[in-house]
Amino acid sequence: MGATKTDLFTRQQNDIAGMAKALAHPARIAILQYLVKINTCICGDLVEELGLAQPTISQHLKELKAVGLVQGTVEGTAVCYCINPKTWKQYRELFSKFFDSSVSEGNCC
Amino acid sequence: MGATKTDLFTRQQNDIAGMAKALAHPARIAILQYLVKINTCICGDLVEELGLAQPTISQHLKELKAVGLVQGTVEGTAVCYCINPKTWKQYRELFSKFFDSSVSEGNCC
């Protein structure tokens, strides 16, 4: 029926999947990379940087804010966006832990 | 409308997003964790392990195979699945590289 059956899985599994979902769009990757590159905060010239319409960028920023990867502060008429370092580190650790599960090279099918 | 505008983004950005998309479902996370835990190959008792119907599991396995995270070999009537260590390492490195972009703690908005 189209909806993910989250109740079948552990909290951690849903967490990892949710984090991955936040990264599962090139526009959001581009936004994050841009924010990392610029370091200091940036507002909505993301609209210029990427080729997407303003409501679309706003939507992607909303999702990134929802998972805590990005912060926004109102600066006059503009909004200043930046990476949330705390969540960023959480993401790094979670993915790192997930992939560090040792995968044996040889005894595969 | 409704389709991702992949042509607006770099190859790398689409790659990361594509990899993230493969992980963006708890069932696929659960499958990968199970395969890592069992180490040696496993077939479709994933259906028992997770509570999803056989066609649904098959679908998720297909996606994991499509991105190369999982291999399958026919073993009689069953199919033996396992992690593809090569792709697994590629994923780990890509995500690690992405998140290791240094995010400064202080000068945020």
Next chain:
DNA sequence: TTTATCTATCGCAATATTGCAATTAAGCTA
């Protein structure tokens, strides 16, 4: 060959995501 077992595919329904035009909301400046 027939039967049993296991997996893949098809087709469908329900839901989610993507993208944007139009509009609204909020703040600055004159």
Next chain:
DNA sequence: TAGCTTAATTGCAATATTGCGATAGATAAA
């Protein structure tokens, strides 16, 4: 206040994803 700029929200259309029943394909055993 009115006018301007910027961002968020709304509403819609197009597409993608999720999940499963039914079916088909492949192989082993009788």
